[in-house]
Amino acid sequence: MAEVTIRNTVLMALFAAIMAVLGAFPNIPVPGIPAPITAQSLGVMLAGGILGARYGALSLILFLILVAAGLPLLSGARGGFAVFFGATAGFLFGWVIAAFVIGLLIEKFWNRLNYFSAFLACIIGGIIILYAIGIPWVAYAAKIPLGKAFWGSVAYIPGDLIKAAIASVVIVAVAKSYPIIQSK
Amino acid sequence: MLTSTYYAGQSFLHTTRPLFKVLALFLVCTLLFVFDTWFVLTPICLAVFGLYGIAGIPRSEILLALRPAFWMLLFIFIVQIYFESLQLASFVILRFVTMILAASLLTLTTKTSDLIAALEQFFNRFLPEHIAETISLAFSLCFRFIPLVRQTFDEVTEAQKARGHHKDWRALATPTIIRTLKSADEISQAIIARSVETSHLSAANERRDREHS
Structure with missing residues (x-):
């Protein structure tokens, strides 16, 4: 089904709103690393894992457009065009791809979805793919060697693993009681 | 929660069409990366500060725009000085500052509703x-x-x-x-x-x- 139905439009808007609400959660500042740990990457995993590849990615594009339009919806009440020109902009664009990849994997695992496969999908999309886009971006924009940019991001991995674990629990629970992705 | 950082004014920056401003922003930031030298960065940086003056935006807004990026920039600055040189460190930081200020200028002089309306108009046409x-x-x-x-x-x-x-x-x-x-x-x-x-x-x-x- 190639057409976007009313239901999919509404669900896309819902997950863009969930991203916005997660952005209003208090950040966890960690001494020694330049950006705080936020709840928002959880929203990325949920969007892909619950809506699937296509609509998960579209809901994040919708969210990023609202941010670009000037609404302070990113964690720490950041917003406006400036966030797309900072050092960590690659992670924001990476969210769209991350949600798409997570959605793709969840759709693939759909008929035998469990905590482990959902967790794996969140790690591949939400950590490996996301960092593979965000880290080279930092390295290029800040003229830092790739290896050093990588070590600068390692501090975020434990937090992201916890978020992947929470996301996988929610994704499996929603898949069981209120599935949105259609089984193929 | 849903408040944008629009700064009311009458300058030409406020009245230019939003999509034109977005285009100009992307063009300027692309230039900064394609021509990766002080000869391009310095005039663009001065021009951005000049535009803040023309738009009548107070200095406090400039600091406010840079604040979210402060720790990240400081971190990059220290890494650059440690591994490379003070000159490269200042170049990279000034380039970020210029881009962030140029982008914030767009947000400060354009209402969110106007930007979304312009985007919808664009979609309607294309x-x-x-x-x-x-x-x-x-x-x-x-x-x-x-x-x-x-x-x-x-x-x-x-x-x-x-x-x-x-x-x-x-x-x-x-x-x-x-x-x-x-x-x-x-x-x-x-x-x-x-x-x-x-x-x-x-x-x-x-x-x-x-x-x-």
Whole structure:
């Protein structure tokens, strides 16, 4: 089904709103690393894992457009065009791809979805793919060697693993009681 | 929560068409990366500061625009000095400052509603009508959903507290998501029932209904 139905439009808007609400959660500042740990990457995993590849990615594009339009919806009440020109902009664009990849994997695992496969999908999309886009971006924009940019991001991995674990629990629970992705 | 950082004024920056400003911003920032030298960076940086003067934006707004990036920039600055040189460190930081200020200038001189309206106009002109309408609907729904999600989360938090689940992520996240998904489906039903949907969407739904029956 190639057409976007009313239901999919509404669900896309819902997950863009969930991203916005997660952005209003208090950040966890960690001494020694330049950006705080936020709840928002959880929203990325949920969007892909619950809506699937296509609509998960579209809901994040919708969210990023609202941010670009000037609404302070990113964690720490950041917003406006400036966030797309900072050092960590690659992670924001990476969210769209991350949600798409997570959605793709969840759709693939759909008929035998469990905590482990959902967790794996969140790690591949939400950590490996996301960092593979965000880290080279930092390295290029800040003229830092790739290896050093990588070590600068390692501090975020434990937090992201916890978020992947929470996301996988929610994704499996929603898949069981209120599935949105259609089984193929 | 939904306040943008628009700074009212009458300068030409305020009255230029939003999409033109967006285009100019991307052009300038591309230039900064393509021509990676002080000869390009310095004039652009001065021009951006000049434009802040023309737009009549006070200095405090400049500091406010840079504040979210401060720790990140300081971190990069220290890494650059440590591994490379002071000259490269200052170049990289000044380039970030220039780009962030140029982008903030766009946000400061353009109302969010004007930017979204301009975007919708753009979609209306260049995309098929039904897609443009779907995008407009998604924007308005999103604004409606932000307070709804917030409220649902607060209600679930209260309910779980009463049950003795304090700060248990699993007890909060899953019910919040499922309840908002149900609300979302009620809203889609309401939209369809009121026949707000466009012709192509009803065609798609009819086709789907036929397939299901």
